[in-house]
Amino acid sequence: MTDPVRLLLADDQEMVRVGFRMVLDSQSDMTVVAEAGDGQAAVDAVLSAPTPFAPQVVLMDIRMPVLDGIAATKQIATHSSARVLVLTTFDLDEYVYAALQAGASGFLLKDAGPAELLAAIRAVASGDAVVAPSATRRLLERFVPALPHDADPSDATTRIQALTEREREVLTLVGRGMNNTEIAAALFLGEATVKTHIGHILSKLHLRDRVHMVVFSYDAGLVHPRA
Structure with missing residues (x-):
């Protein structure tokens, strides 16, 4: 058996942390090892x-x-291998893009059910992103025009030179919200080949997961928000 995934709960409301802990500690494949009531405490704990x-x-x-x-996520993503799952509510959606730029591996609504929460944690722990590409695309299209960009466009343009033409095509389609099956059909490739290209893109651009491929494609100008 593999060791359970070690979790940290960062929320300033103790009752929220208690509720999450009750759900999470009941699972054999995960365990809550720390809690934090503010962002700095979360960074220090990690x-x-x-x-x-x-x-x-x-x-x-x-x-x-x-x-x-957001600031805590950036420090954790920069200085550790821990993955961050951002919790948000509908009225905080405008912060999600900034969180993804900071290095979060996805986001989840606070009112998500236990099954969705557990699935999201397992996905993040396995190295995947918890946000469906199409959902990420819709979010970015809504909020990117009004948000400041910390990323340097010239840096993104320089980094993208490392990609082959085919890899750039795959990255663009990921940024448009296509899944692997749709990308394979659009480019007349096998899904296994698409997965290989995505692996190369993640490695060459030093991106964590598919969510950050979407963010990068916007910063690099490969995909533009719809009016």
């Missing part, structure tokens, strides 16, 4: 823990004291 005991997935609230969830 970075100070010995590697064998460090949290592997962080459930991160956005609005917290001391250090908000």
